[in-house]
Amino acid sequence: MNIKCYYSVLLLIQLFLINSINALASDSINVNNNSFFSFDEQIVNGTTGTPLGGFGCGAIKFDANTGTFSAMTVPPADAYDFKNVADAQFQLFTNRNGQIETRNILKAILTHGRPNDDAIWPLHKVDFGSVNGVRIELTGISPLDNKDYTNMHLPYALYEISLTNMESSEVISAFALKWNSESAPFFSLPAKGIYSDEWSILVKTSHSKAGVSVGDDKENRFLRSGVCSSSQEQAHTGKVAVKMNLLPHETQKIYFVVAWYDRTDPEIGYYKNLYKTPRAIAEHGLKVFSKLKYNAEKLVTGMRASNLPGWLKNQTLNTLVNVVTNSMYKKDGRVAFAEGQWTCFGTMDQMWLARQIMYMLIPYYAWQELAYWARTQMKNGQIHHDFNVMSVGKEREKRSVLVSWDDTEHIDYRNIQKWVDLNCGFIISVFEIYRATADRKQFDLLWPYVKKAAQRILDQVEQYGSTKYPFTFDGSENSYDAGGNPDPYNSNLSAVAYKMMIQLAGEKGEADLVKLYENAYKMVVNSFHNRYIRDGQFVAGKHCESIFAGQWLAFHLKLGEIWKAEDTDFILSKLENYYYPYYRGLGYPEGTYDEWTPYILAHYGGLLLNTGRLDQWHAMQKDSYLRQYLDRDRVFDHPLNILPLVNEPKWVSTNIKSKKQYISIPAMWRNYYDIVxxxxxxxxxxxxxxxxxxxxxxxxxxxxxxxxxxxxxxxxxxxxxxxxxxxxxxxxxxxxxxxxxxxxxxxxxxxxxxxxxxxxxxxxxxxxxxxxxxxxxxxxxxxxxxxxxxxxxxxEKKVIPIPVKPVTGVISNSSINQMSPYETMEAENADKLAGTSIVQSNKGNRYVTSCNNFDYIQFSNIDFGKKGATQLKIRVSGLSENSEIEVVLDDTSGTVVGNCKVPATGGEEVWVELECPVGKITDIHNVVLRFYGNSSDNLMNIDWIRFK
Incomplete structure (x- = not known):
């Protein structure tokens, strides 16, 4: 790819973009504003690098703008995240006819202030420009191999360096990679590379006469001669350099493999069954380098070869970063994905949406993950929400410990006995992967667990079902743990699960099961129609995008429609008159946790796609792209939230983190498949x-x-x-x-x-x-x-009418709150109560209760003034030992400014007043109090808070 050609039109695009942003900010999206739809990008530059690493192994990143590296040697990012690698950099030496030019830290050349690089998983391409007539380009590669998975789940990243002599005279060129091993000293492998107990860098080259030098280069000899020096002392900093003569207009390649090996946790990675040292892994990487490069480039080149919009291709393809940032593959074969943002691992309710592309691209890991879900299924048939060991409180790193293979009764982040969608999600995932792979052996192993999950749904119908509308739910729970009505979603999704059970039981020759689920399917379809359409019980509000998720999924999976077209039109008209996607895209200019990006794009956006409402889908998904990609900090760090509109683009990222990268973001692939x-x-x-x-x-x-x-x-x-x-x-x-x-x-x-x-x-x-x-x-x-x-x-002459324009403004919470943070703010007066509830004591005191793990309350737009606050006082009753309140600014994925440890006080209304230090807070912020603890039940009650 010629990266530079992109920048020749960049300034014109930016002018269009500013108009687009202004349109978004006023009444959100004006679909007649060509700038909104015409703004596109063919490459993704200005990030801190594509995360490159094996499945469940961690990753490293190269920031082309600063020339620096960051690493996460223990997965996942949710728990450990990326940290800067001190003194790690690429270096260059050139000598043309006695004229020496060097670079101590190689960085991408800039065009209009933006680095010439392209971060598109599993590749990272960087243009370093020309030095002394030598053009330098880099291709970083993340291992992808769905034919030989052994090549994919190893802790290494690959870098190909291309050196081209652009002039008509010979030139001496040398290229080096410097690395810091931190705790373990490096040893030299003459003519090959360096290694320590934790890191190894090995190299080979296409130039038959190139020289390889290694060492600590304490004398900085490389920048004088292109050759590394080596002292007698063991050092934590090492360097690997390749020196060659380049003939006029000649191009030669250098191949680096950077491998790592975690020594802190013996169970952290499956790779520990295969290799004992990072050196051995790096040696393997050199052997399979060309294969892994071919695989990565084939995926990216193939995706980008189409005439689909560049923004759609880039947004979709980069969601696969979760293969690296969120994956966990334990030594004993357990596979799980980290939720992101909340440090909860597994999360069946979110992952079933994203699992589709995993079984399409890398089905081995999907089967392995589903086996883990099956073997941890509760004795009553309930599928768990997560695999965490929950007794470690809010310490993210310790949460990377997962329950054992057959721990069926482990504690989830909260009580999930009423969660119907977990069982539906398991059935959906097994059905989908079996249909895609035709792997009967794997399916037969999971079929008994699928039957138990389906029976569990029927049991939940008995326990939480409606008497008036049979097989729909009253008082059930599910993924929507932060508000909204969960019952329609559970009812709708269960219809799809029953439909799948009819197919699967029929294939297995279990006629009684077929009859059982035919009856359940017929009942829920009829009852859902009567309840939410005929009798008008559908109420638009928070998360109502989910109401017809089952109908969308049936369309998406080509199972036929479940409810009639007029029912679909009725529901879509209700959703349209609440969300107005044609005019507002995702809405919420300031961003929100009240709606979730992957859910609304899949459930609602997918329904729009499958019913011919392309303009509405386009406005919604393009808006999600702009909110993410106009802020380069978010490209590989997208939380569950709807992101805020970007009023001033941030083209160059300074964020190396990926802990917020959310588990269900790859659900966008479902829309891609519907389009293709x-x-x-x-x-x-x-x-x-x-x-x-x-x-x-x-x-x-x-x-x-x-x-x-x-x-x-x-x-x-x-x-x-x-x-x-x-x-x-x-x-x-x-x-x-x-x-x-x-x-x-x-x-x-x-x-x-x-x-x-x-x-x-x-x-x-x-x-x-x-x-x-x-x-x-x-x-x-x-x-x-x-x-x-x-x-x-x-x-068929059916025309979808242009949606009616909203008469009200965009939903916004920008007005300053009248409550003062320096006076008592009653908890029950919080602007958002996510998962919590309000009760009144016998004495008339009202307070917030049901503060479970990851629930929160939010006070919006609180003005702290210029002097600011450094302490929080809170009146609380603690119901569980080792509970904590996390104080977060702006939104649930915002900056953590403080923590309050809450002791068990001995009763629901046994109150204590706690004082907790917080980082200085000034100006206007949303204040989020987020709850953590070891129990899956209510952790505490909150009466009031006050800052000082």
């Missing part, structure tokens, strides 16, 4: 090809890449006709893909014709409403040559 139109049942060899072309693409999709366990493939699609109903589709696969039945979109009234490779085929029209399809029994095989499908007909 690829869905597959590998068991039955059925294939759905139903591309959705955004209007900005001029009715043509080219080279849109899809990933599946069978390999990569590509889709082209041209649409035409009065209503763009006619499609000409070409699909190519790198590996042969056998197909039984092809399913195509049915947007027709009549006169339909389907040809494949010029031959006309009979077809059947199936489905209803928004899930109408054309089924073609083909029984062929798709290869790299591809097949050409043409479908034409008289259009």
């Amino acid at each position: 139109g690829f869905h597959r049942d590998f068991r039955s060899k059925e294939l759905w090809i139903k591309p959705i072309i955004p209007k900005t693409m001029n009715h043509e999709m080219k080279n849109a890449m899809f990933i599946s366990p069978e390999g990569y493939g590509y889709i082209d699609c041209k649409e035409s006709g009065e209503y763009m109903q006619d499609k000409e589709i070409v699909i190519r696969t790198e590996s042969p893909m056998p197909v039984s039945t092809l399913y195509l979109s049915d947007n027709f009234e009549e006169n339909i014709s389907v040809t494949i490779n010029g031959k006309k085929y009979p077809f059947t029209r199936i489905g209803s409403g928004y899930a109408k399809e054309i089924a073609v029994r083909w029984n062929g095989k798709i290869t790299e040559k591809g097949i050409r499908i043409v479908v034409k007909g008289t259009p």
Whole structure:
């Protein structure tokens, strides 16, 4: 890629962008404002580097702007996060005809103040520019290998250096990598590299006559001669240098492998079964270097080759950073993902949304993770929420200890017996991965646990079900632990779980189960319609985007519609008149935790995509991209929250952290697959090809890449006709893909014709409403040559009307709170009570209770003035030992300024007044009190707080 060509138009783009931001800030998104939709980026520069490392192994990053490194040698980022590596840097020496030019710290060249680099997982490309006529480029590589997973779960990062002589005379060039091992001294491997007990850097080169020197270089000889010096003393700083002669216009490559090895936790990584030293890992990395580079570049090049918007491709692909930042792969084979932001590991309610791309790209880890969920399933069938050892309080590092394989009754972060969605999520995930991989052996191992999870849903119907509306819920709980009504989501999602159980039980030949779940499915579908649509019990409000998540998922997985099209239109009209995505995108200019980015983009955004409301989806997801990528600090550190609008772009990041990178952010891949139109049942060899072309693409999709366990493939699609109903589709696969039945979109009234490779085929029209399809029994095989499908007909004349413009302003909480932080602020008067409730004592005193793990209360826009506060006084009754209150500014993912340890006081209304120091707080802030403890029950009650 030519990075520099991008910058020639950057200033013009920025002018458009400012108009876009202003449009967002006024009435949010004006869809007629071309700047909002036209702003795009082909590369991702200005981050602190792509996290590069093996699955469950940690990572390192190179900040191209500062020339510095950061590392996380113990996963995940949620617990340990990245820390600066002191004195780690790339260095350069050149000598052309006696003219010596050097760089002590190599940094990317800048264009308009922005570094020329491109951070797109699993690659990081850096342009160091030219020095003394030598052009220097870097490609950083994170190991990706879904054919030989041994290459993928090792703690190493790979760097390819390209040196090109741009002139017509020879030049001596030397390139070095300097590293600091901190606690363990380096030893030298002559002509190969350096190693310690914790780090190793080895090198090879394409130049047959290049010289490799290693040592501590205390005399700084490298910058004088291009060769490292080595003292007799053992040192914690080491350097590996490669020196060569470059002929005129010659290019040579240097290959570095940086490997690490954690010695603090014997169970931390599976790699400890394979290698005993970082040196051995680095040696392996050199052997497989070319393979891993090929794999990484194939993924990035394939994704970027399409004409899909650059912002969409970059946003989607970079969510895969979770493979590095959030993954855990223990020595005994347990696989889990860290939640991010909250330091809770596993989180089935969030991870099922993101697991789709994991089983498409790296199914081995997905199967392994699901086996862990299965073997820890509670005896009553309940799927857990997390795998944490919860008795360590708020100490993030200690939370990386996971429960054992078969610890079925461990304590979750809170009591999860009422959580229906955890059981649904497990069933959904097993169904999806089995369908994608056709791995019957793995499925058979999990089937008994799937049946128990399904039965647990029925048990929850008995315990928490509605008597008036059978199989819907009253008083159930789920992922929405910070407010909102959980019952519609549980009911809606359970319908999908029942539908899947009907299929799976039928395949297993268990007829009684089929009848059981056919009845459950019929009952919940009917009751949900009667309750929330016919009788109008759907109330718009916080997290109401979830109400039709089951209908979205059925569309997405090509299971047919569950509720009729008129029901879908009814729900969408209600959601539209609450969120107004066409005009406001995600809404909430200041950002919010009241709605969650991956949930709203999947549940609601996906429903918009699958019902032809492309403008609304586009406005919503493009808004999410702008909020993240206009602040480069957030590219690899996106919390669950909806981020605030960016009024002034931050093009160059100073944030090396990834602890907030949220577990469910990769759910965006589900929307990508709906747009590309690829869905597959590998068991039955059925294939759905139903591309959705955004209007900005001029009715043509080219080279849109899809990933599946069978390999990569590509889709082209041209649409035409009065209503763009006619499609000409070409699909190519790198590996042969056998197909039984092809399913195509049915947007027709009549006169339909389907040809494949010029031959006309009979077809059947199936489905209803928004899930109408054309089924073609083909029984062929798709290869790299591809097949050409043409479908034409008289259009169905259905037009989605332009949404009504809101008459009220954007939801905002920007007005200054009238409460003074220096006077008593009653807890029950907090602006947000997330997961908590208010009670009144016999004496008439009102206070906040139900303060469970990760619950919080928030006082919004509190003015501390210029003098500020340094202490918090709080009246509290502690109900559990070792509980704490974390004081956070601005939002739940904001800056932690203090902690208050809360002792057990001996009763619900046995009050104590605590004084806790806080970092100085000045000016206007939201104040969040976040609760932690060892118990899954209520930790404390809060009466009031006061700052001084």
